[in-house]
Amino acid sequence: MIHEITNPENAAPLFGNWEETLIWSCLQGVMGRVYGNHPIHPDTAMATLGDFSFFAGRPDREFASYRPAGGTPDLRILVPRDTAWRDLILDIYGARARLASRYAIRKEPHVFHRAGLEQAFSSLPKGYTLCRIEESLYHKCLAEDWSRDLVSQFPTYDAYQRLGLGVVALSTQDGSIVSGASSYSRYRGGIEIEVDTRSDCRRRGLAYACAARLILECLDRGLYPSWDAQNLYSVALAEKLGYHFSHAYEAVEVLHKLFVPIASA
Numbered sequence: 001m002i003h004e005i006t007n008p009e010n011a012a013p014l015f016g017n018w019e020e021t022l023i024w025s026c027l028q029g030v031m032g033r034v035y036g037n038h039p040i041h042p043d044t045a046m047a048t049l050g051d052f053s054f055f056a057g058r059p060d061r062e063f064a065s066y067r068p069a070g071g072t073p074d075l076r077i078l079v080p081r082d083t084a085w086r087d088l089i090l091d092i093y094g095a096r097a098r099l100a101s102r103y104a105i106r107k108e109p110h111v112f113h114r115a116g117l118e119q120a121f122s123s124l125p126k127g128y129t130l131c132r133i134e135e136s137l138y139h140k141c142l143a144e145d146w147s148r149d150l151v152s153q154f155p156t157y158d159a160y161q162r163l164g165l166g167v168v169a170l171s172t173q174d175g176s177i178v179s180g181a182s183s184y185s186r187y188r189g190g191i192e193i194e195v196d197t198r199s200d201c202r203r204r205g206l207a208y209a210c211a212a213r214l215i216l217e218c219l220d221r222g223l224y225p226s227w228d229a230q231n232l233y234s235v236a237l238a239e240k241l242g243y244h245f246s247h248a249y250e251a252v253e254v255l256h257k258l259f260v261p262i263a264s265a
Contacts, residue, residue, distance in 0.1 A: 001037065002066055008034040011045040014057040018081070019107060021226045022049045025187040030163070031153065032185070033068060049185055050153045056081040059088045078252045089252045097254050103229035104246040105238050112215060112242050120212030120241065125204055127173065130213055133166035133182060140177055141168070149194050150182040165191060165223070167213045169206045179206035181214040190224030195237070211241055 005011055008027045011034050015023050026032035032049030036042025037060060044057040048068045053076065055063065064085070067076070077100075080086040090097050124130060131137060133150070138157045141147040150168070154160035166182025178201040184194035193214065197207045218225040227243055229235045235245055 002035050002062060003037070003039045003042075005034045005036045005039055005042065005045070007040075008047075010040050011036050011042050011047070011056075014042065014045045015047065015054070015081075016056075018054070018056070019104070020054060020079070020228070021187045021190060021192045022052050022185055023047045023054050025049055025185050025192075028188050030187055035063070035066070035068070037063070050149075051075060052077045052079065054079045054081070055085045055089070059084045061088060061092065064089050064092050074256055076254045078254055080250065080252065086250060086252065089254075093252070093254050096256065097252050100251050100253050101248050102251050103232070103235045103248050105227040105229060105235070106244045106246045107224065107226060108244065109224055111244065112219060114216065114219070116242065117212040117216050121209045121216070123205055124169065124209040125206070127171065128169045128178065128206065129172055130167055130169055130209065132217075133160070133164070133168055133180070135161075137168055137177065141166075141180065141182075144177070144198075146198055147177055147180060147196055149184060150180045150196055153185055165214065165217055165221070167210050167217065169210055179210050181207065181210035189222075190226050191218065192226050192228065195234070207237060208240060211237065215241060 008029055012027050026034045026047035026049055032047060035046045037044040044060040044063055046063050047054045078089050080089060121130065135157045138151050138160055141150045150166055151160055154164050163186040164183045166180060168177045168180035171178050179197040181193060181195045183191035185192045195207050195211050215225045227238045229238055239245065
């Protein structure tokens with residue numbers, strides 16, 4: 001039986017020293033939810049926030065099949081603690097699942113150099129301006145598919161104002177949002193960074209400038225700007241900002257429809 005654990009610390013030993021801030025958010029009761037097979041003494045647990053679910057403890061088919069409310073309707077990212085969880089998830093979802101590599105970035109509080117970050121956000125190309133995400137921009141981010149994840153884990157602007165932090169680049173020509181760096185989630189002591197750029201505005205240095213400004217905003221508030229990379233482009237951007245690569249890890253991406261096979265050449 002699946003229980004939502006009202007005291008998430010009851011599940012903390014199952015996750016051990018797993019350095020994922022989304023898990024920390026859940027275990028600290030800041031954001032997200034924790035589920036277990038017993039409300040006080042679980043030996044199977046799942047921490048879920050947004051599109052992500054993390055599985056720890058004894059592999060269990062019911063948990064691997066469970067779809068919590070919220071997140072993107074079409075896509076879930078399931079992160080197994082070990083190969084037993086991975087194999088179980090792949091077996092359950094079959095052709096709706098694919099194994100993907102993600103890239104952990106080291107959490108090094110004293111790695112950032114203010115002068116370099118200030119130079120980075122000052123390199124914003126002409127025709128754009130940087131703005132903090134306030135109420136009107138929060139709603140503008142939600143209105144576009146590409147920018148929604150900049151704020152979507154905060155159900156209201158009040159929640160974002162209380163827990164979130166973000167910066168967007170605006171076109172000075174029409175005021176549209178073209179890029180942004182924001183908090184995907186919040187935990188005690190920091191945020192998990194989400195960076196997105198509109199498809200027609202990529203490779204212009206916009207994400208670089210936005211992320212640099214956000215990191216400085218975090219440092220000014222005593223928050224750690226954690227970074228987890230979806231792909232090698234994200235790794236390269238992180239390293240340009242001063243982060244260091246840690247390791248690759250496996251996740252299972254699950255669609256609620258079949259993946260379309262890529263035809264071979």
